Amino acid sequence: MxxxxxxxxxxxxxxxxxxxxxxxxxxxxxxxxxxxxxxxxxxxxxxxxxxxxxxxxxxxxxxxxxxxxxxxxxxxxxxxxxxxxxxxxxxxxxxxxxxxxxxxxxxxxxxxxxxxxxxxxxxxxxxxxxxxxxxxxxxxxxxxxxxxxxxxxxxxxxxxxxxxxxxxxxxxxxxxxxxxxxxxxxxxxxxxxxxxxxxxxxxxxxxxxxxxxxxxxxxxxxxxxxxxxxxxxxxxxxxxxxxxxIDSDEWNAKIDKRIYKTFTDSNWKEGKLKNKTELYKEIGRPFLPLDAPLVGLIGRLTYQKGFPTFLKALLERRHLPHRYVVLGSGDPETENAFFHLSETIPDIFYFYKGYNEGLAHKIEAASDFFLMPSLFEPCGLNQMYSHVYGSIPIVSRVGGLKDTVEESNLLPYKTGIVFEPNDVGSLGYALERASDLFRSDERDVVVKNIMNLDWSxxxxxxxxxxxxxxxxxxxx
The missing domain is CATH 3.40.50.2000 (Glycogen Phosphorylase B;)
Structure with missing residues (x-):
């Protein structure tokens, strides 16, 4: 044909x-x-x-x-x-x-x-x-x-x-x-x-x-x-x-030449630690604690992506140990808000304006969690990339995100954390669940499970x- x-x-x-x-x-x-x-x-x-x-x-x-x-x-x-x-x-x-x-x-x-x-x-x-x-x-x-x-x-x-x-x-x-x-x-x-x-x-x-x-x-x-x-x-x-x-030749933690260290589901902890250490050096944040969960965000800063909801939830949950690395550009108001946080709380927040393919791969490899607060999302690819890199997705319950990420006690293993779109309280509670999961033994089971999902x-x-x-x- x-x-x-x-x-x-x-x-x-x-x-x-x-x-x-x-x-x-x-x-x-x-x-x-x-x-x-x-x-x-x-x-x-x-x-x-x-x-x-x-x-x-x-x-x-x-x-x-x-x-x-x-x-x-x-x-x-x-x-x-x-x-x-x-x-x-x-x-x-x-x-x-x-x-x-x-x-x-x-x-x-x-x-x-x-x-x-x-x-x-x-x-x-x-x-x-x-x-x-x-x-x-x-x-x-x-x-x-x-x-x-x-x-x-x-x-x-x-x-x-x-x-x-x-x-x-x-x-x-x-x-x-x-x-x-x-x-x-x-x-x-x-x-x-x-x-x-x-x-x-x-x-x-x-x-x-x-x-x-x-x-x-x-x-x-x-x-x-x-x-x-x-x-x-x-x-x-x-x-x-x-x-x-997804293209498993382009997005694959086992063979990705763009990241600092490749890894598999058997040595993911070592791989995450090395990638997080080197990423913090590259972005000028070597002082950030390696034992705190890193949350990555990548995308166009548009109305669709729900970043105002994220900003409110972040400020309401400042007590959580999360660190955030954001890559993207778009709405000037959102960009300015991210620049402000990057300057005022550099120990918690980092923002890179623009798009950088290599940095996107490094963020996926280094992150413990990957946040997608979209108001609507036709499919989304980053939640699938995150699975491949052992970065647990935190996503709103919309479109293709709800088709690819599930959080249920009925499942043998969850494939991420899900919250309601445009709901600050629901997103805040999801961040709290991420903090608990980061410290629990269940995380190892979840990471090994998501790294073996087939999104080919x-x-x-x-x-x-x-x-x-x-x-x-x-x-x-």
């Missing part, structure tokens, strides 16, 4: 969140048995130099090159450059629209940029004659709409990674979608008086998926449907929740295969 994925992110070239890691690890697994291609933008700030093959492809179908419109001229001046990574063919969309960008999101004209990219991905799928076209999030949703309206449609799958970001734009900004080469009827994409790219993907795809069973159920009702739950209910029989997996892609790949088959059967 020939599969083309279209995405705005792909690790290690463009990474802003979990989409990049998810797609890179999924396609790596798929490439073991299928022909797998990925289309992504060619931005100026790529995280790695691609291994070019020398092949190029146009970004415009010849049948659509018959007008003199601005859109056609932009696409004619663009092209795909082919590269290869871990058995996957990569197609970088080289265009003036993206070439000058150092980051992929947050630009005023992204409604136009991603529309052009979506058309180019659709055109590439036609040229490559793939069996399945798989688009990810609103940035590539229009490519699915183009497939549906094509005289030669390719079976399509649309994956929702985060319904909070929908790519909704005023209709006066998206009038170009009615012109050549799009020729789209945009009225069905109307949501609250705007052209909603996410809705276009939901209505147009042969099959729809999201990244965990728990998040699927949450998005079928408001407010977690962010206004689109009625659309998802209309497509409920075509809507699947498939839990993400092998099972999930088969679930995607079934979705692809359903989409192909619908097309016949």
């Amino acid at each position: 020939k599969i083309l994925h279209a995405s705005a992110e792909y690790f290690p070239y463009i990474k802003m969140g979990g989409l990049a890691d998810m797609l890179a690890s999924l396609t790596k697994e798929q490439a073991k048995s299928e022909e797998v291609y990925v289309a992504l933008p060619f931005i100026g700030g790529l995280g790695k130099e691609p291994q070019w093959t020398g092949k190029e492809y146009p970004a415009l179908l010849s049948k659509d090159a018959k007008t003199d419109s601005l859109i056609v001229s932009v696409l004619m001046a663009s092209r795909f450059l082919e590269a290869e990574e871990s058995g996957v063919k990569l197609y970088f969309f080289q265009s003036d629209l993206f070439q000058s960008l150092n980051s992929i999101y947050g630009h005023a004209d992204e409604h136009f940029r991603f529309a052009m990219f979506s058309y180019a991905c659709y055109a590439l799928s036609q040229m490559l004659k793939v069996d399945v076209f798989h688009a990810h999030d609103w940035h590539t949703a229009l490519s699915v709409a183009l497939q549906k309206d094509s005289p030669f449609p390719i079976p399509s799958v649309f994956t929702i990674h985060n319904l909070a970001y929908q790519g909704d734009h005023p209709f006066w900004m998206t009038g170009f979608l009615k012109e050549e080469p799009f020729r789209l009827v945009t009225s069905p994409f109307d949501h609250n008086g705007k052209c909603n790219y996410m809705k276009a993907g939901i209505l147009s795809a042969g099959q729809i998926t999201t990244v965990s069973p728990g998040y699927r159920e949450e998005t079928l009702t408001e407010p977690n449907g962010f206004g689109l739950s009625y659309c998802l209910n209309q497509r409920a029989s075509d809507y699947s929740g498939i839990l993400n997996g 892609w092998e099972k999930r790949k088969k679930e995607y295969q079934l979705v692809y088959t359903r989409s192909i059967e619908l097309q016949i």
Whole structure:
């Protein structure tokens, strides 16, 4: 089977969140048995130099090159450059629209940029004659709409990674979608008086998926449907929740070259101690006590991640022995609060603004616990990474977090600590339970259990295969 994925992110070239890691690890697994291609933008700030093959492809179908419109001229001046990574063919969309960008999101004209990219991905799928076209999030949703309206449609799958970001734009900004080469009827994409790219993907795809069973159920009702739950209910029989997996070559305490000392479930105490000691030296906190539990936090500092709840719980539970290391950037108010704590209580709190892949691995390896206070979480990957590194997750009971972390007396071994979202008291009590667990003999049992959980892609790949088959059967 020939599969083309279209995405705005792909690790290690463009990474802003979990989409990049998810797609890179999924396609790596798929490439073991299928022909797998990925289309992504060619931005100026790529995280790695691609291994070019020398092949190029146009970004415009010849049948659509018959007008003199601005859109056609932009696409004619663009092209795909082919590269290869871990058995996957990569197609970088080289265009003036993206070439000058150092980051992929947050630009005023992204409604136009991603529309052009979506058309180019659709055109590439036609040229490559793939069996399945798989688009990810609103940035590539229009490519699915183009497939549906094509005289030669390719079976399509649309994956929702985060319904909070929908790519909704005023209709006066998206009038170009009615012109050549799009020729789209945009009225069905109307949501609250705007052209909603996410809705276009939901209505147009042969099959729809999201990244965990728990998040699927949450998005079928408001407010977690962010206004689109009625659309998802209309497509409920075509809507699947498939839990993400992780790349065990990238995230593996046994072989990770980024951490200070590798370890297994048999010598995890020695490994944790060494990694914690060296991490404290690297961040300038060598005076922190090694016998106090270290809690790691990594992520974008956005409303979704629930950091205000964490701040309140931390201050209310100052008496606990926990130390905290935070890596992330985003909301300026949250950043300022974290900087303030890092300066005023350096014996308890450390904050690194930005993202650093190597430091993220070191924090996972050194931490005794890993906190994810999300208000909602489509899947989450860090709780799975934490399992692999013996860092016990403390998570809110939402989305993919509740699918992957359980705390129950009915279980032989718990796989983490769970609290209620947006509840300061519940999070505070979870931190207290973490303190008790850190000192107990049960911790050794829990750590050995979570380090042997299987979060690989092998099972999930088969679930995607079934979705692809359903989409192909619908097309016949």
